Amino acid sequence: MRFTLSSTALSNRLNTLSRVINSKNSMPILDCFLFQVKGNELIVTASDSENIMQSTIALDEVNGEGEFAIPNRTILDAVKELPEQPLNFEVDLESLAIKIVYQNGLYNFTVQNADEYPHSQSIEDGASVISLSSAVLVDNITRSLFATANDELRPVMNGIYFDLTPDALAIVASDGHKLVRNKNFTVKSDTPAAFILPKKPATLLKNVLGKDDDDVTIKFNDRSAEISFTDGVLTCRLIEGRYPNYNSVIPQDNPNKVTIDRRSLLGALRHVLPFASESSQLIRFRLEKGKLELTSEDVDFATSAKEQLSCEYTGNAMSIGFKGSSLQEILSNLNSDEVELQLADPSRAGIIIPCTQPENEDVLMLIMPMLLND
CATH class of the missing domain: 3.10.150.10 (DNA Polymerase III, subunit A, domain 2)
Structure with missing residues (x-):
């Protein structure tokens, strides 16, 4: 399998996705990025088992399809110092050998089998959906993150609460001493719904999303949320439990x-x-x-x-x-x-x-x- 893509595009996406990967992982495969070549696109995935982020990069040339896992430190170090240029990947999926050819040189190393890599469960059709602009979501998350708690006894306080009502979408955070409530009147629903977004995916979104008018779609059920934006998708596990009645305080x-x-x-x-x-x-x-x-x-x-x-x-x-x-x-x-x-x-x-x-x-x-x- 062969494919070619821009070194800068790959480096930028990998730096973003690397924020998902923990320094210590329960499964060794989670130290890797998953590379999937489908059609004319490369889908790169990073996961810590609770949060899975995917990003899609257009390929300049492609011959064959397949998937493999590549150690995050190896590929990050390989591409971060390269100036903008085409990178030619040649992957033997049988022997798991990879060759990356760039302007003045090449890298040879081994990749890992992608079969062990955990895949995200897609959220069924009956889920609730919120759609709002990227800039608004970034502003609301940035305004709220500082007020979240670090409370082992009340984990519901450790996240950002999204409360969808017939009047507005309220985005709330509190640690019991301070509270932030953002109401957005353009997003509302006759069917009330709510979820608590943990701190890590909230921070990832704050760092990944652009401050533009592109739409971000949040699809969620009781257990997890799937957040789709221009450059990719973040699937995360939600904090379960009842958030306190913030309006009463x-x-x-x-x-x-x-x-x-x-x-x-x-x-x-x-x-x-x-x-x-x-x-x-x-x-x-x-x-x-x-x-x-x-x-x-x-x-x-x-x-x-x-x-x-x-x-x-x-x-x-x-x-x-x-x-x-x-x-x-x-x-x-x-x-x-x-x-x-x-x-x-x-x-x-x-x-x-x-x-x-x-x-x-x-x-x-x-x-x-x-x-x-x-």
Whole structure:
């Protein structure tokens, strides 16, 4: 079997797919990429047994069909330093010998039999389907990933929750201290459906998908999801279990509202956070008309810091405590120039929303307060 393809195209796809492969695998064959030549295409697959990603590359010339497994380190190292040029593959599927001829040289090594390679189970026709643009999905995943938990006791909190309702598609993440809820009003369904996407496939999608208007189709059932995009397909196992009722933790009546420049607030947090207690990272917010004061202190090391910012504030004068690093993450994952902080009282969660929402979306972030020792 012979085929020819571009070295750059192959190198780019292999680098993307290599993110799926674990450093230690339960089956030795999972250290390999699966190469399948069908028609005028090469389908390359990478798997860690729970996540399987495939990418299709057009071939310039092809003679014969077949499949083989190629060790990931060998092929990655072989192609990464090559400038753009045609690569000619010659594979003997009987002896499992491969020869790759390039401009000024060649590689000879052995490949592995593809029979042992695990294949993804296709999702049956009765599955739920969501379709949305690549750019929107990337933005929502990027905004949500930081809020997922690392909780062995409640694995449902470790993923991103996709909640399809008659009104909108809500994409949610929470670790119990902070919460992100993205609502997309262009995607809805009369038949409600939901799934929890684990962190690894979510991170893979964030790194693989382009920020363009190409459609991404997510087909899912109770156990797994198949996500189809321009350059390939990702099949992954989902987290099983019931996600908590996220809407019930979002306080509805918040009379105290602060409108403030997001970058200024982020800068002030960065200034005062190093002086807070390392264990609690508590930052005190003192709010009064037109003014926000941030203070931090570490009694053990006799350090403290204070910074004042001007803001628009409607409500009663109040003090509330937040974990500085969590608030920093929230503000860093919003794009709007100004944000609105909505507060009820020092014991209830604070809501942060961008003053400029993305088109057809509603983004809300929530942070639990910390106890102040007055």
